[in-house]
Amino acid sequence: xxxxxxxxxxxxxxxxxxxxxxxxxxxxxxxxxxxxxxxxxxxxxxxxxxxxxxxxxxxxxxxxxxxxxxxxxxxxxxxxxxxxxxxxxxxxxxxxxxxxxxxxxxxxxxxxxxxxxxxxxxxxxxxxxxxxxxxxxxxxxxxxxxxxxxxxxxxxxxxxxxxxxxxxxxxxxxxxxxxxxxxxxxxxxxxxxxxxxxxxxxxxxxxxxxxxxxxxxxxxxxxxxxxxxxxxxxxxxxxxxx
Numbered sequence: 001x002x003x004x005x006x007x008x009x010x011x012x013x014x015x016x017x018x019x020x021x022x023x024x025x026x027x028x029x030x031x032x033x034x035x036x037x038x039x040x041x042x043x044x045x046x047x048x049x050x051x052x053x054x055x056x057x058x059x060x061x062x063x064x065x066x067x068x069x070x071x072x073x074x075x076x077x078x079x080x081x082x083x084x085x086x087x088x089x090x091x092x093x094x095x096x097x098x099x100x101x102x103x104x105x106x107x108x109x110x111x112x113x114x115x116x117x118x119x120x121x122x123x124x125x126x127x128x129x130x131x132x133x134x135x136x137x138x139x140x141x142x143x144x145x146x147x148x149x150x151x152x153x154x155x156x157x158x159x160x161x162x163x164x165x166x167x168x169x170x171x172x173x174x175x176x177x178x179x180x181x182x183x184x185x186x187x188x189x190x191x192x193x194x195x196x197x198x199x200x201x202x203x204x205x206x207x208x209x210x211x212x213x214x215x216x217x218x219x220x221x222x223x224x225x226x227x228x229x230x231x232x233x234x235x236x237x238x239x240x241x242x
Contacts, residue, residue, distance in 0.1 A: 048075065048128060048233045050212040052148055053240025060093060061139040062238070073131045075124055076105040077151070078142030082120070083111045104131075116148055124151060125230060133235075145169040152235050158221045161209050169209040173201070181208060189217045 012024050041124050051059040051064060067074050074093070076082060084107045092106055104127045109115055124140070124147075131138045142148070178198050185208050186193035192207040210218040 011179045046232070046234050047137060048230070048235050049137070049140065049241070050148055050152070050235055050237045051141045052143055052145075053236065054076070054143065057240035059141055059238070059240050060097075063139050064093070064097050064101055067137070067139050070136035071135075072139045073102040073104065074126050075131075075138055075140045076103070076142055077124065077140040077144060077147050079115075079120070079144040079147060081106055082109045082115060083107065083143065084109065085111045117146055117155055118157070120147055121150055121155060128230065128233070148237075151230070152237070156221070158210055158218065159214060161213050165213055166209055169205055169212065173205055178204060181205070184208065185211070188212075191217045191219050195219065 022212070047071070047120075049063070051063045051066075055060050063074055066072060080086060082105060093103055105120075106122060128138045140148075176184075182193060182196070182198045182204055185196070185204065189207060189211045192211070196203045196207055198204070200228055207218045210216070210221075
Protein backbone atom coordinates (compact mmCIF):
# COMPACT_ATOMS: atom_id res chain seq x y z
CA UNK A 1 0.00 0.00 0.00
CA UNK A 2 1.15 3.55 -0.68
CA UNK A 3 1.67 6.22 1.96
CA UNK A 4 -1.65 7.78 0.93
CA UNK A 5 -3.44 4.48 1.59
CA UNK A 6 -2.10 3.66 5.06
CA UNK A 7 -3.63 6.56 6.99
CA UNK A 8 -4.61 5.84 10.60
CA UNK A 9 -6.83 7.70 13.06
CA UNK A 10 -4.08 8.97 15.36
CA UNK A 11 -4.99 12.67 15.27
CA UNK A 12 -4.71 15.71 17.48
CA UNK A 13 -8.11 17.43 17.64
CA UNK A 14 -8.78 21.13 18.18
CA UNK A 15 -12.19 22.76 18.52
CA UNK A 16 -13.37 26.36 18.62
CA UNK A 17 -16.96 27.57 18.95
CA UNK A 18 -18.27 30.66 17.15
CA UNK A 19 -21.92 31.21 18.01
CA UNK A 20 -23.84 28.06 17.15
CA UNK A 21 -21.01 26.67 15.02
CA UNK A 22 -18.15 24.45 16.12
CA UNK A 23 -14.99 24.38 14.03
CA UNK A 24 -12.51 21.51 14.34
CA UNK A 25 -8.89 21.13 13.28
CA UNK A 26 -7.29 17.74 12.67
CA UNK A 27 -3.50 17.63 12.37
CA UNK A 28 -2.15 14.94 10.06
CA UNK A 29 1.47 13.83 10.22
CA UNK A 30 3.51 11.63 7.92
CA UNK A 31 1.69 8.41 8.80
CA UNK A 32 -1.58 9.79 10.08
CA UNK A 33 -4.92 10.22 8.40
CA UNK A 34 -8.31 11.88 8.75
CA UNK A 35 -10.85 10.65 11.27
CA UNK A 36 -13.54 8.23 10.16
CA UNK A 37 -16.63 10.40 9.73
CA UNK A 38 -19.96 8.66 9.86
CA UNK A 39 -22.18 9.10 6.84
CA UNK A 40 -25.15 11.21 7.93
CA UNK A 41 -26.99 12.82 5.06
CA UNK A 42 -29.33 14.69 7.40
CA UNK A 43 -26.45 16.73 8.84
CA UNK A 44 -24.16 17.05 5.81
CA UNK A 45 -25.55 20.48 4.98
CA UNK A 46 -24.05 21.86 8.22
CA UNK A 47 -20.50 20.70 7.55
CA UNK A 48 -17.72 22.06 5.37
CA UNK A 49 -14.41 20.22 5.07
CA UNK A 50 -11.22 22.17 4.43
CA UNK A 51 -8.10 20.16 3.54
CA UNK A 52 -4.99 22.31 3.63
CA UNK A 53 -1.24 21.97 3.78
CA UNK A 54 1.88 21.92 1.58
CA UNK A 55 2.07 20.64 -1.99
CA UNK A 56 2.30 16.84 -2.42
CA UNK A 57 1.07 16.20 1.13
CA UNK A 58 -1.85 14.00 0.06
CA UNK A 59 -4.68 16.49 0.56
CA UNK A 60 -5.95 16.27 -3.04
CA UNK A 61 -6.14 12.48 -2.91
CA UNK A 62 -7.88 12.48 0.45
CA UNK A 63 -10.32 15.21 -0.60
CA UNK A 64 -11.22 13.26 -3.71
CA UNK A 65 -11.81 10.08 -1.71
CA UNK A 66 -13.91 11.97 0.85
CA UNK A 67 -16.01 13.47 -1.93
CA UNK A 68 -16.68 10.03 -3.40
CA UNK A 69 -17.49 8.48 -0.01
CA UNK A 70 -19.65 11.28 1.38
CA UNK A 71 -21.48 12.60 -1.70
CA UNK A 72 -19.31 15.70 -1.89
CA UNK A 73 -18.14 18.32 -4.36
CA UNK A 74 -14.75 19.99 -4.25
CA UNK A 75 -13.99 23.73 -4.21
CA UNK A 76 -10.54 25.16 -4.78
CA UNK A 77 -9.13 27.28 -1.94
CA UNK A 78 -5.71 27.94 -3.46
CA UNK A 79 -4.96 31.40 -4.88
CA UNK A 80 -2.78 30.05 -7.72
CA UNK A 81 -5.08 27.28 -8.92
CA UNK A 82 -7.75 29.77 -9.98
CA UNK A 83 -5.63 30.64 -13.04
CA UNK A 84 -5.89 28.90 -16.41
CA UNK A 85 -2.27 29.38 -17.35
CA UNK A 86 -0.57 27.52 -14.48
CA UNK A 87 -2.38 24.21 -13.78
CA UNK A 88 0.77 22.07 -13.99
CA UNK A 89 2.86 24.24 -11.65
CA UNK A 90 0.13 24.21 -9.00
CA UNK A 91 -0.74 20.49 -9.32
CA UNK A 92 -4.36 21.00 -10.33
CA UNK A 93 -6.62 17.91 -10.14
CA UNK A 94 -6.09 15.41 -12.99
CA UNK A 95 -8.82 14.94 -15.59
CA UNK A 96 -9.54 11.46 -14.24
CA UNK A 97 -10.59 12.98 -10.90
CA UNK A 98 -13.00 15.37 -12.62
CA UNK A 99 -14.86 12.49 -14.24
CA UNK A 100 -15.69 11.08 -10.80
CA UNK A 101 -16.30 14.21 -8.70
CA UNK A 102 -17.47 17.76 -9.48
CA UNK A 103 -14.73 20.40 -9.04
CA UNK A 104 -15.26 24.15 -8.71
CA UNK A 105 -13.11 27.32 -9.05
CA UNK A 106 -10.14 25.63 -10.71
CA UNK A 107 -8.36 27.18 -13.71
CA UNK A 108 -11.23 29.51 -14.62
CA UNK A 109 -9.47 32.88 -14.56
CA UNK A 110 -6.83 34.48 -16.76
CA UNK A 111 -3.66 35.55 -15.00
CA UNK A 112 -4.17 39.00 -16.53
CA UNK A 113 -7.47 39.48 -14.67
CA UNK A 114 -7.73 41.19 -11.30
CA UNK A 115 -8.64 38.89 -8.42
CA UNK A 116 -8.79 39.41 -4.65
CA UNK A 117 -9.73 37.65 -1.44
CA UNK A 118 -13.07 39.49 -1.44
CA UNK A 119 -13.88 38.18 -4.91
CA UNK A 120 -12.81 34.69 -3.89
CA UNK A 121 -15.01 34.74 -0.78
CA UNK A 122 -18.03 35.79 -2.83
CA UNK A 123 -17.53 32.97 -5.34
CA UNK A 124 -16.71 30.34 -2.71
CA UNK A 125 -19.71 31.28 -0.57
CA UNK A 126 -22.00 31.01 -3.60
CA UNK A 127 -20.58 27.57 -4.44
CA UNK A 128 -20.90 26.34 -0.86
CA UNK A 129 -24.56 27.34 -0.75
CA UNK A 130 -25.22 25.79 -4.17
CA UNK A 131 -23.63 22.51 -3.10
CA UNK A 132 -25.45 22.30 0.23
CA UNK A 133 -28.64 23.29 -1.56
CA UNK A 134 -28.28 20.10 -3.58
CA UNK A 135 -27.89 18.13 -0.35
CA UNK A 136 -24.19 17.49 -0.95
CA UNK A 137 -21.06 18.06 1.11
CA UNK A 138 -18.65 20.94 0.28
CA UNK A 139 -14.96 19.99 0.49
CA UNK A 140 -12.40 22.77 0.03
CA UNK A 141 -8.82 21.91 -0.88
CA UNK A 142 -5.81 24.22 -1.03
CA UNK A 143 -3.04 25.99 0.78
CA UNK A 144 -3.78 29.73 0.81
CA UNK A 145 -3.95 30.71 4.47
CA UNK A 146 -5.60 34.08 3.84
CA UNK A 147 -8.46 32.47 1.94
CA UNK A 148 -8.93 29.79 4.60
CA UNK A 149 -8.78 32.17 7.55
CA UNK A 150 -11.10 34.65 5.84
CA UNK A 151 -13.68 31.99 4.99
CA UNK A 152 -13.75 30.52 8.51
CA UNK A 153 -13.39 33.68 10.59
CA UNK A 154 -14.29 36.47 8.17
CA UNK A 155 -12.26 39.06 6.28
CA UNK A 156 -11.06 42.33 7.73
CA UNK A 157 -12.24 44.84 5.13
CA UNK A 158 -10.86 47.96 6.83
CA UNK A 159 -9.39 50.26 4.14
CA UNK A 160 -5.62 50.67 3.99
CA UNK A 161 -4.42 53.62 6.03
CA UNK A 162 -2.68 56.34 4.03
CA UNK A 163 1.02 56.47 4.83
CA UNK A 164 0.97 60.19 5.65
CA UNK A 165 -1.82 59.68 8.17
CA UNK A 166 -0.11 56.64 9.67
CA UNK A 167 3.06 58.67 10.18
CA UNK A 168 1.09 61.60 11.62
CA UNK A 169 -0.69 59.42 14.19
CA UNK A 170 2.55 57.79 15.32
CA UNK A 171 4.21 61.17 15.71
CA UNK A 172 1.23 62.38 17.73
CA UNK A 173 1.46 59.32 19.97
CA UNK A 174 5.16 59.84 20.55
CA UNK A 175 4.43 63.40 21.72
CA UNK A 176 1.39 62.89 23.95
CA UNK A 177 1.57 59.20 24.97
CA UNK A 178 -1.07 56.54 25.51
CA UNK A 179 -3.30 58.32 28.04
CA UNK A 180 -3.80 61.49 26.03
CA UNK A 181 -4.26 59.57 22.78
CA UNK A 182 -6.86 57.37 24.50
CA UNK A 183 -8.65 60.54 25.72
CA UNK A 184 -8.77 61.82 22.15
CA UNK A 185 -10.08 58.47 20.94
CA UNK A 186 -12.78 58.46 23.61
CA UNK A 187 -14.13 61.77 22.29
CA UNK A 188 -14.10 60.58 18.68
CA UNK A 189 -14.98 56.90 19.12
CA UNK A 190 -16.38 56.04 22.58
CA UNK A 191 -17.11 52.47 21.49
CA UNK A 192 -13.47 51.74 20.64
CA UNK A 193 -12.21 53.51 23.75
CA UNK A 194 -14.49 51.37 25.93
CA UNK A 195 -12.99 48.20 24.46
CA UNK A 196 -9.29 49.17 24.32
CA UNK A 197 -7.05 49.34 27.36
CA UNK A 198 -5.08 52.56 27.70
CA UNK A 199 -1.86 50.54 27.87
CA UNK A 200 -2.52 48.64 24.64
CA UNK A 201 -0.47 50.88 22.38
CA UNK A 202 -0.87 48.92 19.15
CA UNK A 203 -4.67 48.63 19.30
CA UNK A 204 -5.00 52.20 20.48
CA UNK A 205 -3.03 53.63 17.56
CA UNK A 206 -4.84 51.35 15.14
CA UNK A 207 -8.30 52.41 16.34
CA UNK A 208 -7.34 56.09 16.22
CA UNK A 209 -5.92 55.97 12.69
CA UNK A 210 -8.90 53.97 11.39
CA UNK A 211 -11.32 56.56 12.72
CA UNK A 212 -9.25 59.44 11.32
CA UNK A 213 -9.16 57.75 7.91
CA UNK A 214 -12.77 56.56 7.67
CA UNK A 215 -14.78 58.51 10.22
CA UNK A 216 -16.01 55.16 11.53
CA UNK A 217 -15.21 53.03 14.55
CA UNK A 218 -12.88 50.11 13.92
CA UNK A 219 -15.53 47.97 15.63
CA UNK A 220 -18.16 48.93 13.05
CA UNK A 221 -16.03 47.16 10.44
CA UNK A 222 -15.75 44.13 12.69
CA UNK A 223 -19.55 44.05 13.08
CA UNK A 224 -19.97 44.01 9.30
CA UNK A 225 -17.34 41.30 9.19
CA UNK A 226 -19.23 38.98 11.53
CA UNK A 227 -22.32 39.22 9.34
CA UNK A 228 -20.35 37.87 6.37
CA UNK A 229 -19.22 34.68 8.09
CA UNK A 230 -20.89 31.40 7.11
CA UNK A 231 -22.25 31.08 10.62
CA UNK A 232 -24.64 28.24 9.79
CA UNK A 233 -21.80 25.85 8.97
CA UNK A 234 -19.30 23.81 10.98
CA UNK A 235 -15.81 23.84 9.46
CA UNK A 236 -13.84 20.60 9.74
CA UNK A 237 -10.25 21.58 8.95
CA UNK A 238 -7.74 18.85 8.14
CA UNK A 239 -4.18 20.17 8.06
CA UNK A 240 -1.36 18.13 6.55
CA UNK A 241 1.94 18.85 8.29
CA UNK A 242 4.04 16.93 5.78
